[in-house]
Amino acid sequence: MEELMDNELINTSAIETIDSREVAEMVGIQHKDLLKKVRNYEGILAGAKLRPLDFFIPSEYQDAQGKPRDCYLLTKKGCEMVANKLTGEKGVIFTAKYVNRFAEMEQKIKLPKTDREILFLSVKVQEETAQRVDVLEEKVSDLEKSTTIDSSQQHTLEKVAKTTAIRTLGGIDSRAYQLMSRKIFSNIWRDYKNYFKLGSYRDTLKTDYENAKNYLESWSPEVNTSLKIKEYNSQLAMNLDYNN
Template identity: 85%
Template sequence: MEELMDNELINTSAIETIDSREVAEMVDMEHKNLLSKIRKYVEILDGSKLSSPQFFVPSTYVNNQNKEQPCYLLTKKGCEMVANKLTGEKGVIFTAKYVNRFAEMEQKIKLPKTDREILFLSVKVQEQTAQRVDVLEEKVSDLEKSTTIDSSQQYTLERIAKTTVISALGGIDSRAYQLMSRKIFSNIWRDYKKYFKLGSYRDTLKTDYENAKNYLESWSPEVNTSLKIKEYNSQLSMVLD
């Protein structure tokens, strides 16, 4: 007898069904033999222009060898048809089993009947949908908070930092730039990483990108370094004079 991977009743398009593998266990029959009988029933029903899916819904499952195999989902009508073909004790026992199983399903999935029940279910579905949307938005927000800037944004920060440093040194042709540019570039990125608590400016979060640009635009060397810059540039002025 084939082993069921899931013994629960399956709900397909709001119609309660039982997997043919479970039915085969109920009637103590090989699943392949039950499939053969069901296929004959389906052929007869379709040939008589009756809707076979109202009785037997084609489906598949994956066996222990990870291969897809055919099966059917039997509605209550389908179970009744199978039961009618059984005689004696076996038919009585199967009828009792499938009736109990469908009763269990009806308790688990009770379809609304009155307008009040339908309205209640609609409100409940809307609430569940809203909760799922909230969870999804929260996940998206968390993702944004953990996403770092892209290469284009990295380049923009580099360009802003370069402009700020050149300005602080008095221009690219200044004496201070010639003597101190390497140190000042090191200082601006040191202060930047310390302020944003990063190992590298490339690790800047997208959510901090605007703040990062403002920081680099407004950055200036510390007092002692600023005095040194003025000193070097004033020496150059004296030489030119």
């Protein structure tokens, strides 16, 4: 968690602190009363040219209704200051509680000291980083698998399909093209959608784009349609020979 105060960015996740609500409970006073005390300490510290953030870090929390409420994160110095203002048994008990609390936190984030501990921590960090990278790559891969081709790629597939249709029909000036072009285009896209299991060629996945181009380039009509194309083009050739 990060707090922006006095033009300073405080990374509170890297600092051992105790929430003022917990401190108030330890001391046995209401939280609002502790906030008043802390704010008073802040003013005194600031007036003495000392850094209040070394003791008390402003923060907030959400109450039961989800509304933001003020609180403080007390560093060990801040707890010591609060403890010094307490007298008798109450001060002793609070001191014992916050000392134990900080000891627990220090134990949890105990830093490695020996070369063996440092090496072990380094390997652990590398493993955790590798796991995060694997998860990220998996998410990217899943995204690619669900992303469809863009308009430019759609246009390319349309051009490939048109080139295949013209070649199949014997050219754009052929009789077969004049009589069967609509049927051939329909057959191309029908077979394409069946092969890739799509409702529209626009739904083609980016991961299938290269396969899609290869499919359209290598597409050929069924036997009966091929024979009909040859028949129409043969008739045209015969008519041309007869006229000549």
